[in-house]
Amino acid sequence: MTAATTTGLDVRAEGLTVRFGDTTALDGVALSVPAGSITGLLGRNGSGKTTLLSAIASFRRPTEGRVLVDGEDPFENERLMEQICLVRESGDVLHDERLTTNLEYFATTRPTWDDALAERLLETFQLDAAKKVSQLSRGQRSAFGITMGLASRAPLTMLDEVHLGMDAPSRYAFYDALLEDYVAHPRTIVLSSHLISELDRLLEHVVVLDRGSVLLTSDADDLRARGATITGRTEDVDATVRTLDDVTVLSEHTLGSTKQVAVMGQGARLTPATTSAVRDAGLELGQVELQDLVVHLTGRKS
Structure with a gap:
C-alpha cells in the first residue's frame, strides 16, 4: 500500500476524568493537540500519560467528560479507529507470530500503511522479519512497535514510551526516521516520554501532566x-x-x-x-x- 497524504487530526479533551476504583488517574483534563503537530506528552511516571492516550485511542471510556478527535467521539467510531494508531511499550502485537505476520495483519487495518517504510525501518533497526515477536529482546520489541507505528502513517499516531529498552543509537535512529517521514507525510504525532532532553528538537507543542491534571499546554517555542x-x-x-x-x-x-x-x-x-x-x-x-x-x-x- 502507499500512504495517502494527510495533515493529521486534531484532539480535544473536555473535563476528562478517568477513575480506576478509588484511584483517579485523570482529573478534569482539558487540552487540545493541534492537527499536524509533533506534540510531546510529558510528565513523570504515574502522571496519567498512558491513561490519556488510551482514552484518546478509545481503549478506555472516560468516567466523566469527553474526548473529541477530528470533532467526533472516537469510542466505537469505525471511521476514526482506522485513522488512530497507539503504540504502547507493552505492545499490541501477536507475540507468538513472526514479524512478517504481524506486519501483514497490521497493514490490513490501516489504509495509510506503507510497506516500503516498514521494510526500511526493519533494516534500520536490524530486525529479522522471520523471527517471532516473543524471540525479540525488549529493545527489539520496542523497535518493532516503532516500525508499526511509523509505517501506519495514521493521521493520529501516538507513541507511548516506545523507546524503553533501546540503546542510544537506536533511539536516535528512531528520532531521525520519525522526523524525516513526518516532513514528507505530515500527520499528528504524540510522543509520550520522560526522556525530554532527547525529544527537545522534535517538539512543536507540549502538554505537561502532573498527578492526573494538566499543568500546561503550550507551543514548545513559547515555553522555551x-x-x-x-x-x-x-x-x-x-x-x-x-x-x-x-x-x-x-x-x-x-x-x-x-x-x-x-x-x-x-x-x-x-x-x-x-x-x-x-x-x-x-x-x-x-x-x-x-x-x-x-x-x-x-x-x-x-
Whole structure:
C-alpha cells in the first residue's frame, strides 16, 4: 500500500476524568493537540500519560467528560479507529507470530500503511522479519512497535514510551526516521516520554501532566522563551544572577572557570530588563532545555 497524504487530526479533551476504583488517574483534563503537530506528552511516571492516550485511542471510556478527535467521539467510531494508531511499550502485537505476520495483519487495518517504510525501518533497526515477536529482546520489541507505528502513517499516531529498552543509537535512529517521514507525510504525532532532553528538537507543542491534571499546554517555542541559559565566567554569572529578582534558577553547571545557569522567568517570557542585564554584563544568553523547565514546573527532581 502507499500512504495517502494527510495533515493529521486534531484532539480535544473536555473535563476528562478517568477513575480506576478509588484511584483517579485523570482529573478534569482539558487540552487540545493541534492537527499536524509533533506534540510531546510529558510528565513523570504515574502522571496519567498512558491513561490519556488510551482514552484518546478509545481503549478506555472516560468516567466523566469527553474526548473529541477530528470533532467526533472516537469510542466505537469505525471511521476514526482506522485513522488512530497507539503504540504502547507493552505492545499490541501477536507475540507468538513472526514479524512478517504481524506486519501483514497490521497493514490490513490501516489504509495509510506503507510497506516500503516498514521494510526500511526493519533494516534500520536490524530486525529479522522471520523471527517471532516473543524471540525479540525488549529493545527489539520496542523497535518493532516503532516500525508499526511509523509505517501506519495514521493521521493520529501516538507513541507511548516506545523507546524503553533501546540503546542510544537506536533511539536516535528512531528520532531521525520519525522526523524525516513526518516532513514528507505530515500527520499528528504524540510522543509520550520522560526522556525530554532527547525529544527537545522534535517538539512543536507540549502538554505537561502532573498527578492526573494538566499543568500546561503550550507551543514548545513559547515555553522555551520562558527561560534561558546564562553563560560566562563563574564570578560574572553569579554576580549577575544575584541581581535578577524575577527569575528562578533551574540548574547550574561549571566547567573550569566557566559557568552556565539555566533560569526561568516569572512571566510568559523573560523580561527585556533581565535580558538587557545579562547582555550588559557581557554574558551569553542561550536557549534553555525543556527538560529543565518541565522538571521545575512539576516541582520534583527527576
